[in-house]
Amino acid sequence: MIFGQARGMDPSATGPADARWAVPGGPVSVAVVGSTGSIGTQALDVIAAAPDRFRVVALGAHRSVDALVAQALRFRPGVVAVGDPALASDLARRLPAGTEVVAGADGLAVAAATAEVVVNGVVGFSGLRVTLAALESGRRLALANKESIIAGAPVVARARRTPGAEVLPVDSEHCALHQCLRAGRPSDVARLLLTASGGPFRGRSREELAGVGVAEALAHPTWTMGPKISVDSSTLMNKGLEVIEAHELFGVGYDAIDVVVHPQSVVHSMVEFTDGAVVAQLSRPDMRLPIGYALAYPERLEVAYGAVDWRQLARLDFEEPDRTAFPCLDLAFRAGRTGDLAPAWLNAANEVAVAAFLDGRIAWSAIAEVVAATLDDYDAPPGGERTVDDVLAADADARRRAGTVVRERAAA
Ligand code: MG
Numbered sequence: 001m002i003f004g005q006a007r008g009m010d011p012s013a014t015g016p017a018d019a020r021w022a023v024p025g026g027p028v029s030v031a032v033v034g035s036t037g038s039i040g041t042q043a044l045d046v047i048a049a050a051p052d053r054f055r056v057v058a059l060g061a062h063r064s065v066d067a068l069v070a071q072a073l074r075f076r077p078g079v080v081a082v083g084d085p086a087l088a089s090d091l092a093r094r095l096p097a098g099t100e101v102v103a104g105a106d107g108l109a110v111a112a113a114t115a116e117v118v119v120n121g122v123v124g125f126s127g128l129r130v131t132l133a134a135l136e137s138g139r140r141l142a143l144a145n146k147e148s149i150i151a152g153a154p155v156v157a158r159a160r161r162t163p164g165a166e167v168l169p170v171d172s173e174h175c176a177l178h179q180c181l182r183a184g185r186p187s188d189v190a191r192l193l194l195t196a197s198g199g200p201f202r203g204r205s206r207e208e209l210a211g212v213g214v215a216e217a218l219a220h221p222t223w224t225m226g227p228k229i230s231v232d233s234s235t236l237m238n239k240g241l242e243v244i245e246a247h248e249l250f251g252v253g254y255d256a257i258d259v260v261v262h263p264q265s266v267v268h269s270m271v272e273f274t275d276g277a278v279v280a281q282l283s284r285p286d287m288r289l290p291i292g293y294a295l296a297y298p299e300r301l302e303v304a305y306g307a308v309d310w311r312q313l314a315r316l317d318f319e320e321p322d323r324t325a326f327p328c329l330d331l332a333f334r335a336g337r338t339g340d341l342a343p344a345w346l347n348a349a350n351e352v353a354v355a356a357f358l359d360g361r362i363a364w365s366a367i368a369e370v371v372a373a374t375l376d377d378y379d380a381p382p383g384g385e386r387t388v389d390d391v392l393a394a395d396a397d398a399r400r401r402a403g404t405v406v407r408e409r410a411a412a
Helices: 016-021 038-048 065-075 085-094 104-112 125-136 146-151 153-159 172-181 214-218 227-235 237-250 288-296 328-338 342-358 365-376 388-411
Strands: 028-033 054-061 079-082 100-103 117-120 140-143 166-169 189-196 257-261 267-273 278-282
Touching: 028 038, 028 104, 028 125, 038 054, 038 065, 038 117, 038 288, 054 065, 054 104, 065 079, 065 085, 079 085, 079 104, 085 100, 085 104, 100 104, 104 125, 117 125, 117 288, 125 140, 125 146, 125 153, 125 342, 125 388, 140 146, 140 288, 146 153, 146 237, 146 342, 146 388, 153 237, 153 388, 166 172, 166 237, 166 288, 172 189, 172 237, 172 267, 172 278, 172 288, 189 237, 214 227, 214 342, 227 237, 227 342, 227 365, 237 257, 237 328, 237 342, 237 365, 328 342, 328 365, 342 365, 342 388, 365 388
Parallel strands: 028 054, 028 117, 054 079, 079 100, 117 140, 140 166, 189 257
Antiparallel strands: 189 267, 267 278
């Protein structure tokens, strides 16, 4: 199979980077980092269903060795990475002879650099190194780790300029936007409309949300996800982070990005063009579609994930987000507009606040308070072009500040 031939209707979709795909005689090599998590296992599902297209050459996980060994025995990658170095020797003992084992945060980055396409399904800020390793090696990055492009924006933007490097979003909304944007030129775009399910607390007032607990926050109506992103979805911080992600990915200004609540999660996002036309992407909620899109682009998979059955699609509702009950949305806009390292502060403060909520140390409504109080202390540090160390320092500073606010709130 030869990749990069425009078989579809959109020949303009094949760019200069596609020269890499025009290598006859073999599937595209894929590294899946965060392979034992929700995105990682679904990525392996997609790959297993298309063995003539994709081949797993590297797997990496933080510390789920049992699951990692089972995956390695099934997919037979040449490289297996484990984030926790203490687990490396146990892992090596259980893998087929000849498998290279790499360990630590560097090991995950090494694994990322081995393939033509890197799926980054790492959870949280620690995914930054994998993102940078993939882009600086000139790979296609199938990015599910939105934190890295948000918090690491100044350095990720630079790494994206590496020849061959490209980012394909593995986030249902951004995958939808990527598809919708193919309907026009960048100068024809009037607005990006990100849809939000509204989460489990849609329709509740600020007062009604004061006492909600962890189990309620984790009960997402349409998507099954990890605990961190489920809580982010309940506060609308996930949507706020996605606004920043959209700004970074597509270079659209914050005044031209809107959020629309759409409880059915069938319309995954929309692009409004200058002539008034709105182009939307619809499918049932299934992350394997965005994963497959990112792996196969500019081609499309032959396997249909989440195809819409019109006979069962009774109605599609749209409403304005409640910005008073869900203040995290505007906090994200504020950090995005401030720019530079403010999104790194937002992300770090949110990670600290969500962890404190999941541990039962603060109330759900205090998550936004912790983020707001932390952002109040943000000042752009001096200096010009940002480095990874600047991002790491911003992350550490914001975590320290947010930790103090959490202790104040917990004691109150
Ligand atoms: Mg999303």
